[in-house]
Amino acid sequence: MAGNFDKPRLTRKNLALLNSLNGDSKSTKNSDYFESDTMKSTPTTDPDFEQKAYDNGIMDPTASKQPHDADIVKHHLTLRRQSTQPSERAHEEYCYRISRSHNETETSRLVQSKLMIDYEDRNRHYGRSNGRAITQIPQQDFNRGLSNPLPDVLEGLVTDTLPTSLHGQSLHSNTRSSSSLALCHFATEFKRTDANLRQAVYQAAYDGATLVNARNRTLAEAKVHAASVQGLGVVVDKAAKETAVLTSVNDGKVVGVYAHHFQDGEYHQNLVARESLLLYPNRGRELIRNAQDFARRKSYELEALFVADMEEE
Template sequence: MDETQTRPELSQVEQVPANPPSRKRQLDNDDDAEPQAKRARTTRPTSEPVRLTRQNLARFNKIGKKKSSDPSDDSRSTKTKTTSTTSTGFADKARKNGILDPHGSRLANNLEDIRQQQAKSRATASPPESIYNNYVDRVDRAGNESTIVVATSKRLLKEYPTNYPDAYNRAFTNLPKDAGFNNGLSAPQPDFVEGLEKEEYRPFPVDDYIPGAALYQDDPRSITLPQIAGEWKGPAGDMREARMQSAYGGAAMVHARNQALAYMGEEDPPGHASVTTFTTDGTNLNLYAHYAAPSEEDEGALEYHQCLVSTTNLTGSYESFKEGRKHLRNAQDRAREQSYALKDQLKEYYKQQRHGGPHPVTEEVPSLPVPGTEPLDAYEDEYEVVEPQPVYQPTPPTSSKPKHSTSHHSHSHHSHSTPHSSKAPSSTHSSTHSSGGKRKASSSQSSHGSSGHVSKHRSYWKKDAMSGRYYHKHSDGTVSWLDEEDE
């Protein structure tokens, strides 16, 4: 009895109809089988099926065993990230885009404030030791990353009301591709992020004015302008890779925050970190602060800094578990407060812009003219005066004070209601001297006995070169004149 009779499954395989001659694949030799098998795994199915020969079955069985024994496959079973630092050159591309790791980053100016905020006592009671024991047991038993995420997230993270949702392992599909920090990289896809929904910003159309503020495209409930994100790794995961992935997610959140502030004409103080990320494998918890600053090497470019805030061994002891849990929840609270503050700022600014809200009005008073450079009638502003005086704009002071007459004072009272014109000075002073003799008259009166009194207050009174009288211009624009009685 031949082999096909004792093993019917082989007979069925060999009886599969072959492909048409023009499309037949040559898979019958061992040298070509493995490359074809690889293409079968990495390309989309076509209308040309692979022949089920004994050689191909053996190859596929070998491939299946190799795949199931690969420890890295299990940790990637729930997601596909192209931000791997080992397989896609992500770290090099990120560095070229200005994304720095903690070793290359400058410490944030407010780093100590962040540490104090994360270490402060919480109003709620600490979890009992039974929670810690249960946590350690679940982490020790976890076989892959997904189990770590489920086992740790609900025991470490604080849950907020529904208007402040979270999302797990979801790519930032609405991020602009030309933001600079993401050149040549796929969209960030943190394991965890939480923030306000886009609906909370209404009526401000946040995504129209701030590209990438909403994380997810075509999602009216998209998380918008979050301030915190996190990365997990499985039991055999690389925490350095998690750190780089958190640096990328942190840069995306910093970029969006800076765009929102720039829309309002504002910015965070230099070196001020507002965004937070964390990384954990269930055993170690690391918290980072993120900010952007101009590059010191490449003028006009930005660099995104990542600063280590704290690191905690969650399974080391009950006390360390409580400490790490407290730090993480305080970081969540800070991120939430900043999310609401930024949202309120944006909505208020949009309201003012839309309805013509109050804007600061600055009244600029023209500077005093310099004799010989501009005619006095070049200034058409009328100033409200304390005493009835000519309306024309005075000129800079000189060192002497002229003698005044009673008739001059009464005449200037009459001219107070007269609009300022080029004729006003000559008509006002006609009873004393002509306009051509003004400068000479002032010079001849420089020896008047009151000059000593004026010189003592020269910083207050200034001399009008046109009339020879002394005046003081107040901060509100009004002008007072020095009379002989004031002396």
Template sequence: MDKNQTSPKLLQAEFPPAQKEQVLANPPSRKRQLDSNEDTVPQAKQARTTHPTSEPARLTRQNLARFNKMGKKKCSDPSDHSRSTKTKTTSTTSTGFADKARKNGILDPHGSRLAKNLEDIRQQQAKSRATASPTESVYNDYVDRVDRAGNESTIIVATSKRLLKEYPTNYPDAYNRAFTNLPKNAGFNNGLSAPQPDFIEGLEKEEYRPFPVDDYIPRATLYQDDPRSITLPQIAGEWKGPAGDIREARIQSAYDGAAMVHARNKALAYMGKEEPPGHASVITFTTDGTNFNLYAHYAAPSEEDEGALEYHQCLVSTTNLTGSYKSFKEGRKHLRNAQDHARAHSYALKDQLKEHYKQQRGGGLHPVATGVPPLHVPGIEPLDAYEDEGDYEVVEH
């Protein structure tokens, strides 16, 4: 008999008659011993390893139960690399996300009403920039990297630094970070986890000082216990990998847009203002490296549920970034103009909030204008002043 095979006599001695047949039918497997790793070595094997001269552990019910438990632990080893390494709380693959979002009034482009200023937004994002377009070699490199990308993270790294414009300090960006400071069940997010866009940028909370923005507008700051938290952002983006569904990114961006619109409206309400009806200020985008879509967002009273709000998502433009050198330049220009658009609105809103706060404290400043300020705000450096020129030459319009 093999030395590792269990003796029927030993089984009979250690187990009651009622359990004898079950143990004989399922003897401990040598394969399970070979499959176990060093962290889950059975007690009997450890005894033979650390004390070669000692006797093997007896095959008791306790040892057999421990042995089986360790085998199950091996099957659920969290180090299994076949699992996804990225967890996104706003994934539409979670149970009922899209249905819950719709019940909360978050609409997709098919169910949304067009923003009244949609054509103005399209013209702003299609305008010429003060710097030269990227060279054709930049486009070829972009296409090659997108074609070679094997997952979503690689797509984000490969495309973001070739498409997005970078701004100076105090206007930071963040990637795949959940809105931890967002109150639950605020209407648009009832029953949903916090938004977690792949990209977002905006002013730091410090830029609002001395106005305590997080005290007066609880939904303004995105991240809890972060003095440098991005505050009242106006733009966000969602990516998908090579095997991803761009429609899922669209639903996620609708949720991101609703969160930003909700916070913006709270900030306006604090000053006794409101957005003009049907007017969109918040922007989002979605891309898988090839397809690129820009959306504008606004809120309006529901026509079906009196007293409720609906959050509309309007398609501004769509571009095939890898289709041609020309379309790549167009998509990149639209995105950077959208960033400038969002940045201008962020500074305008911040300046109004600070001025209103000083008035409330008896600062004696001029009254705050009753309307939403125009895109260009005095005191802000030109929108293209921070354009990353790199190897490009500055050219005239």
């Protein structure tokens, strides 16, 4: 969807709007706006990461508040799909191969190839990155002292297929790379089959907080544009109230999908659904794919706010 429109200047008023949506009333220095400092920062694998994330306002599921639209999100994620289900033989093969998986890489590769939708085969506008750090985020309270998020899987719109004026929404520095993504709403953390998923849940909480923060900054920019397009402001306001970001935690045997939102100065993570990939393979596969479709739809809806602006002009 090519097109051009003028990006709003980063005035004091616009910057205040960006910060207010993310609960940060302090101005962001230009030198700090694009990439969080990874020097002397705590990686997500560090034993102290959980406590530091919590201190920064990233809540785990036990401390999180439910979003107002939790039932709506759960409805979408638990729908039965009309697509053909894997055969019994295919399921047996999956169970055998996952039982022989000894590390995160093997688990990730198997789940992606057998259970997840590969949108890149169908639409080059929507893509996936594997193990690539999210670097294009401003330094704020929620990521203070933490290394850049490093989700095992991230899905979103391919940056270089977007209008040039939307390249600033990219979560990666090299916008010409096919794995540079923007307007992302879905991330996954994998663990090997015999690992404790607790660490993955906290890593997903950080991934989700980052994507919510990025979405809110994009919505703030859309709000500025909406002033010149009749009726668009109402659409932007509605989008700002929706839970849109999802993450999943997966060890090849069990998958849990979490919804993320920002409320009262904190980033919250709520378990929406959990399914066995061994005992109830079709349900687990459906949950993963429903989550992917849900997040993909939110990415396109967010892009449409700017496309509508261009078409009106």
